[in-house]
Amino acid sequence: DGGITQSPKYLFRKEGQNVTLSCEQNLNHDAMYWYRQDPGQGLRLIYYSQIVNDFQKGDIAEGYSVSREKKESFPLTVTSAQKNPTAFYLCASSTETGAANTGELFFGEGSRLTVL
Amino acid sequence: GQNIDQPTEMTATEGAIVQINCTYQTSGFNGLFWYQQHAGEAPTFLSYNVLDGLEEKGRFSSFLSRSKGYSYLLLKELQMKDSASYLCAVAAGKSTFGDGTTLTVKP
Numbered sequence: 050d051g052g053i054t055q056s057p058k059y060l061f062r063k064e065g066q067n068v069t070l071s072c073e074q075n076l077n078h079d080a081m082y083w084y085r086q087d088p089g090q091g092l093r094l095i096y097y098s099q100i101v102n103d104f105q106k107g108d109i110a111e112g113y114s115v116s117r118e119k120k121e122s123f124p125l126t127v128t129s130a131q132k133n134p135t136a137f138y139l140c141a142s143s144t145e146t147g148a149a150n151t152g153e154l155f156f157g158e159g160s161r162l163t164v165l
Numbered sequence: 166g167q168n169i170d171q172p173t174e175m176t177a178t179e180g181a182i183v184q185i186n187c188t189y190q191t192s193g194f195n196g197l198f199w200y201q202q203h204a205g206e207a208p209t210f211l212s213y214n215v216l217d218g219l220e221e222k223g224r225f226s227s228f229l230s231r232s233k234g235y236s237y238l239l240l241k242e243l244q245m246k247d248s249a250s251y252l253c254a255v256a257a258g259k260s261t262f263g264d265g266t267t268l269t270v271k272p
Contacts (some may be wrong), residue, residue: 082259089173090261091252092208107259139207153198154260156207 051076055140070125070160072140079144080152081123085109086137097121103111127162135164146154167191169263171253174271175241185238185256185266187253198254199238201228202265208252245269
C-alpha cells in the first residue's frame with residue numbers, strides 16, 4: 050500500500066545528543082514537509098522540500114536540519130542546538146509544489162521525541 | 166504574516182449538529198483545508214475549499230467566504246467517534262495551520 054512511514058514511533062534522547070527521524074514515502078510525491086506539534090497546539094512547519102536536493106526553512110527551523118537526497122526520503126535531524134525538542138513530529142507529503150500549493154497533505158503516523 | 170483563529174474547545178451531544186469556525190488573515194491564499202486528528206494520531210484530510218460557498222461530503226460540510234476570511238466545518242448527526250481535534254489550514258505556498266479545535270461528543 051502507498052503511504053508515508055515514519056520511524057521511530059517513540060524516541061528518548063539525552064540532552065546534548067543529536068537524533069535523526071526517518072520519513073519515507075512511496076506515493077511518488079514531489080513535496081515533503083516536517084511539522085512539529087506541541088500539546089494543545091496546531092502544526093508548525095520546520096522544513097519543506099519541493100524537489101530532490103532542495104529544501105527551505107519553515108517557521109521554526111532553528112536547531113533542526115534536513116536532507117533530500119532521494120525523492121522518497123526526507124530525514125529530519127534534531128540537533129543539540131534545539132532548546133526544547135520534546136514534541137510530536139509529523140512528516141507529510143503532497144503532489145502540489147510551488148506557489149500554488151493546493152495539494153492535500155498526506156501524513157505519516159508521527160514520531161514522539163522525549164528529551165530526558 | 167499568517168494568523169489563523171479557531172475556538173480551543175467545543176462540546177456537543179451525540180446526534181446533534183456542531184459548527185466549528187475558522188477565521189484567517191494571511192499573505193496569500195490558495196485554498197483552505199480542514200483536517201481531523203484523533204489523539205496521538207496523524208491528521209487526516211476532511212475537506213478543501215478554494216471558491217466561496219459550501220462543499221458537502223456526507224455528514225461533513227465546509228464553507229468558505231474569502232472576502233470575510235472565514236470558514237466553518239459543519240458536522241451533522243454527531244457520533245462518539247467524531248471526538249477529535251479539527252485543524253483549519255490555509256494553503257499559500259505552504260500550509261499554515263491553526264491551533265485546532267478539540268471537539269468532545271457526549272452521549
